Amino acid sequence: MTDHTRSTDHTDEAPRTGSPSPAPRWTTRPETAADRAAVHAVNAAAFPTPDEADLVDALRADPEAWLPELSYVAEAPDGSVAAYALLTRCHVGDAPALALAPVATLPRYQRQGAGQAVIRAVLDAARLRGEALVLVLGHPEYYPRFGFAPASRHGIRPGFEVPDEAMTALVLDDSVPVPSGLIRYPAAFGV
Ligand SMILES: CC(C)(COP(=O)(O)OP(=O)(O)OC[C@H]1O[C@@H](n2cnc3c(N)ncnc32)[C@H](O)[C@@H]1OP(=O)(O)O)[C@@H](O)C(=O)NCCC(=O)NCCS
DSSP: OOOTTOBOTTOOOOOOSSOSSOOOOOEEEEOOGGGHHHHHHHHHHHSSSTHHHHHHHHHHTOTTTOOGGGEEEEEOTTSSEEEEEEEEEEEETTEEEEEEEEEEEOGGGTTTTHHHHHHHHHHHHHHHTTOOEEEEESOTTTGGGGTOEEGGGGTEEOSSOOOGGGEEEEESOTTSOOOOEEEEOOGGGOO
């Protein structure tokens, strides 16, 4: 049976320059129970502390936040988990939205397209579910390439101090009015 959740559509291939080692291809798919240890390991390796790896485990235990089909991995060519991206349920005021966090690529696979592949894949999965809005707090140079723009343009604000350009929003469904107000994160974020 064909597994329609698996995708290689989000490959960022290097130009063909005659190099003997072509860029790896990234297969993206939702995580399975068998991936949990690898997902923890990718987050633990990508960030300076285990906090993000522990955050994922705490979110997985929160049925109000966790959306199993929006926890995504990118596989390296050998089938191991190379990168990870997670969308969980948050709210802007009372309106449902999604928080993108964390995003992580194993250090040995960084800057080879795995992060972009897994982010594009999880955003597509959210769009297919009919989700309307995604928020991310992160590197202001990284997320605009996916269409994220300052959340403040929509009157969306976090309940903590952060540089304006670091809190960004992506509207997935233009037909839904974009809510404004305070972002309410799942409890596991501790904010
Ligand atoms: C950020 C991260 C997920 C990017 O994944 P990746 O697989 O290395 O990234 P990709 O290969 O898909 O994309 C590379 C691009 O991202 C940019 N990029 C990578 N890390 C970046 C960073 N920390 N800040 C800004 N840009 C970054 C690169 O400059 C590159 O841009 P270019 O295509 O214009 O040259 C990865 O570097 C990582 O795990 N970092 C540590 C954990 C982290 O900071 N997570 C994000 C929290 S917001």
